[in-house]
Amino acid sequence: MSRFKAVIIDDEPNMRLLLRELVADNFTEIQIMAEAGSVDEGVAIILQHKPDIVFLDIEIKGGTGFHILQKVKPYSFKLIFITAFNQFAIKAIKFSAIDYILKPVNETEFVQAVSNAIDSIQQSLSSAQMTNFIDHFEKEEQRKKIVLRTSDAIHLVEVSDIVYCKSDNSYTSFYLKDQKEILVSKSIKEFADLLEEYRFFRPHQSFLVNLNCVNKIDKTDGGFIILNNGKEIPVSGRRKAYVLQMVEAL
Known part of the structure; x- marks a missing residue:
């Protein structure tokens, strides 16, 4: 029986299919509730399904994954970025200790990232990582924080x-x-x-x-x-x- 809900937001149909298959092959406790290929669709499915895990591409139709995050505060989900490039975004993601997977997707890395997300959910860890990521990405604050995961x-x-x-x-x-x-x-x-x-x-x-x-x-x-x-x-x-x-x- 599925214990965790997830959504996939990526504008490449083949990538969405691959992520769905990787979840099915490795995590029977996760149910993919919906998929989206644009910023607006992504915001809609997050608000509708209130997922535990969000697989999110950085570069997406209508903007970026970052634009989606700005519209769905407060964060009640664990985020896993899927990306092919954008070095600045990757640095911000690392700084905030948020998991990400580089394209082409490696199954071992995928399993590790999803396992980390499940562990965080089970330990009821704070969504402060997400807030810190937004702060770092926008560079609105002079005082900077780094997330250290023990x-x-x-x-x-x-x-x-x-x-x-x-x-x-x-x-x-x-x-x-x-x-x-x-x-x-x-x-x-x-x-x-x-x-x-x-x-x-x-x-x-x-x-x-x-x-x-x-x-x-x-x-x-x-x-x-x-x-x-x-x-x-x-x-x-x-x-x-x-x-x-x-x-x-x-």
Whole structure:
């Protein structure tokens, strides 16, 4: 028996058929309630069926998936973007920890994204991810937040509250101004790509530092950074010139 309702919004009939088949093959607990190929149709089926999961293309007839999201607040569903391009949109999606699947659709990636959505629904996690995505995409707010998804919660963190990050293989620990630590199962490289425009830099392959939290650069003994909280961050030899350049550009 189906426990979750879903809708598919994509202007390619073949893609809608493929998504429907992937759901049928892998998730008997999901029922596809309706399909749409345009912005207006997409808004209509979301409002009518109140789905648990929405599969949404970014580039769609009549506008973008983003235009649909603007018209269906508040968000009571889990969103999975299906997209072939639009790098800015993908960065905003990553920043907000919303799942997305690149075309051509890979079945393994599809199953993982849908499984994440089901887990979020079962844990009754907040729809704050969606709101944060809209805020980031529209760039209406000066204070930015990043969504950090852990094994048991979703944390919305002000970017300015992050002091530094430390890598542990495929995990990244975030150290905040209030001494809180959040461990996320993603590599530090992915976060470096997301946070570079907010004055974060990597003085060492294992660290990502908020430039606004740097107190001093000590050039002795190979070099290290002293943060406002007293933490010392090593500077690798090959990145020393880069670090000095970052600080001098302030």
